[in-house]
Amino acid sequence: MAGSLFSRLILAAANQPAVAATATASPITRGLVRRFVAGEALDEALAVAQSLGDGGFTVAMAYLGENTASAAEADAATDEALRVLDAISSRGLDPYISVKPTQLGLDVGRHVAVSNAVRLLEHARALRAFVRLDMESSSYTSAIIEVFSELRPRFDNVGIVLQASLYRTRADLEAITRLGGQVRLCKGAYSEPPHIAYRRKRDTDRNFVRLMEYLLRQDAQPAIATHDPAIIDHARDFARVHGIGVDRFEFQMLYGVRRDLQEQLARAGYRVRIYLPYGAQWYPYLTRRLAERPANLWFLVGNLIRERRPPS
Ligand code: FDA
Numbered sequence: 001m002a003g004s005l006f007s008r009l010i011l012a013a014a015n016q017p018a019v020a021a022t023a024t025a026s027p028i029t030r031g032l033v034r035r036f037v038a039g040e041a042l043d044e045a046l047a048v049a050q051s052l053g054d055g056g057f058t059v060a061m062a063y064l065g066e067n068t069a070s071a072a073e074a075d076a077a078t079d080e081a082l083r084v085l086d087a088i089s090s091r092g093l094d095p096y097i098s099v100k101p102t103q104l105g106l107d108v109g110r111h112v113a114v115s116n117a118v119r120l121l122e123h124a125r126a127l128r129a130f131v132r133l134d135m136e137s138s139s140y141t142s143a144i145i146e147v148f149s150e151l152r153p154r155f156d157n158v159g160i161v162l163q164a165s166l167y168r169t170r171a172d173l174e175a176i177t178r179l180g181g182q183v184r185l186c187k188g189a190y191s192e193p194p195h196i197a198y199r200r201k202r203d204t205d206r207n208f209v210r211l212m213e214y215l216l217r218q219d220a221q222p223a224i225a226t227h228d229p230a231i232i233d234h235a236r237d238f239a240r241v242h243g244i245g246v247d248r249f250e251f252q253m254l255y256g257v258r259r260d261l262q263e264q265l266a267r268a269g270y271r272v273r274i275y276l277p278y279g280a281q282w283y284p285y286l287t288r289r290l291a292e293r294p295a296n297l298w299f300l301v302g303n304l305i306r307e308r309r310p311p312s
Contacts (some may be wrong), residue, residue: 005091005299007191007292007294008191008291009293011190011191011287011291012191012303013127013286014016014283014284014287014290014291015275015287018255020283021277024283029286031177032286032296033282034255035256036254036255036257036277036282036285036286036289037064037255037277037278037279037285037286038255038276038277038278039255039278040088040278040279040280040282041278042063042080042083042084042278044278045061045276045278046087046088046091047197048089048276048278049061049091049093049276050093052274052276053093053094055263055266056095056266056272057272057273057274058093058096058250058271058272058273058274059088059093059094059096059273059274060096060098060132060135060273060274060275061084061088061096061097061098061195061254061276061277061278062097062098062099062134062276062277062278063077063080063084063097063099063103063277063278063279064104064273064277064278064279064280064281064282064285065077065079065100065103065279065281066102066136066281066284067103067107068100068101068102068103068104068105068107068108068143069107069108070108070307071108071109072103073105074103074108074113074116075116077099077104077116078104078116078119078120079131079308080279081099081120082119082120082123084097084309085097085120085123085124085127085129086127087131088308089127089129090109092106093207095127095128095129095130096130096131096132096273097115097124097127097129097130097131097132098131098132098133098134098275099120099131099132099133099134100133100134101117101134101136101140101143101144101147102131102136102140103112104116104117104120106140106143106144106147108274110143110146110147110186112145114150114151117131117133117151117158118151118154121151121157121158122157123152124156124157125155125157125230128157129157130157130158130159131157131158131159131187131261132158132159132160132184132223133147133148133158133159133160133161133304134161135160135161135162135163135186135188136190137190137191137192138166138192138196138197139195141163141166141168141172143174144170145160145162145175148160148176148181149175152179152181153179156180157183158181158182159181159182159183159185159223160176160181160182160184161184161185161186161225161289162176162183162184162185162188162192162203162211162252163171163187163188163189164185164186164187164188164204164207164208164211165187165188165192165197165198165204165207166188166192166196166197166281167196167197167198168196169207169211170207170210170211170214171258173185173211173214173215174214177218177220180220182213182220182221182222182223183185183213183220183222183223184222184223184225184252185208185211185212185215185222185223185224185226186225186226187204187205187208187226187228187240189288189291189292190288191205191291197235204233205228205230208226208228208231209231209234212224212231212234212235212238215249216235216238216239216242216248216249217242219244219248221248221249221250222249222250223249223250223251223252223273224249224250224251224252225251225252225253226251226253227253227254227257227258227276229260229261232251232261232265237265245268246269246271247271248271249271250271250272250273251265251270251271251272252272252274252275253272253273253274253275254274254275254289255275255276255277257289262274277278
């Protein structure tokens with residue numbers, strides 16, 4: 001969650017072109033990238049997906065990229081997503097991908113994103129695969145919900161993500177569940193202004209719990225996307241008390257984050273899906289992972305300082 005001043009500063013600094021250029025060129029940043037990103041090439045990501053599959057997890061493969069600036073770029077990103085779907089189904093893994101609507105061309109035009117999403121969903125349907133539309137910053141929330149609402153009546157293999165950090169989310173959640181939409185609930189990874197989003201982490205956490213309880217009661221196959229142990233315990237207790245079986249929801253976590261908890265949940269019989277990003281466009285994704293957890297940044301800075309120290 002990117003509500004703290006420090007997180008907002010990290011995201012603002014990371015967006016400076018000079019910082020981005022230095023960080024992407026540094027071998028040290030690349031070390032950190034390996035923790036959160038499965039590789040730059042599809043084959044590397046597939047090998048990771050396979051080993052996660054062997055360990056009892058399912059995956060949501062995500063080809064990294066956002067804010068494509070032309071229809072041609074958006075088409076190319078969609079082609080790659082089609083390739084991923086084919087590759088994971090042919091390996092016998094549960095076929096499921098996550099895509100960012102701006103990667104499908106939302107900045108170029110809504111019709112571009114919708115037509116690429118339709119191409120993806122038709123192909124996915126033939127493979128019995130699922131496509132999750134990721135949620136991006138609040139300037140896109142309405143547009144992404146509109147895209148989803150246009151797709152949902154035609155496809156039951158599409159889902160959306162909602163962010164507990166936004167005040168509007170309860171209303172969005174009710175509208176989407178009325179459409180029969182499948183929701184992944186997360187806290188929200190973007191820095192948002194205070195008139196639309198909670199600033200204090202504890203307020204977002206409280207809202208997450210309220211929204212999660214609502215979703216669990218709806219019986220709409222929600223994905224609970226968090227590494228927050230208190231919220232996860234709450235979900236487990238709530239499900240047990242209300243007789244909600246483990247087949248009626250799943251936990252989702254990011255590749256490289258709280259592997260201990262991922263394994264613990266899988267061992268306890270819960271369904272756990274790992275969001276598995278890959279591709280060369282990892283920089284914006286990495287900066288969001290740094291902003292969520294300042295300790296990651298200290299790790300990076302510490303290594304940079306050690307690297308620059310003359311050998312003794
Ligand atoms: P919180 O930030 O409270 O962290 C709880 C604990 O998890 C921390 O104490 C730490 O141990 C660990 N942790 C969390 N983040 C870490 C990190 N970066 N590095 C190391 N440890 C970390 N957001 C969005 O805006 N749109 C989206 O579409 C998605 N999609 C999505 C899919 C999935 C599967 C997940 C798990 C998350 C997302 N998110 C997202 C990101 C989400 O909004 C949120 O920013 C992160 O999950 C971090 O929040 P937590 O819920 O984990 O809680």
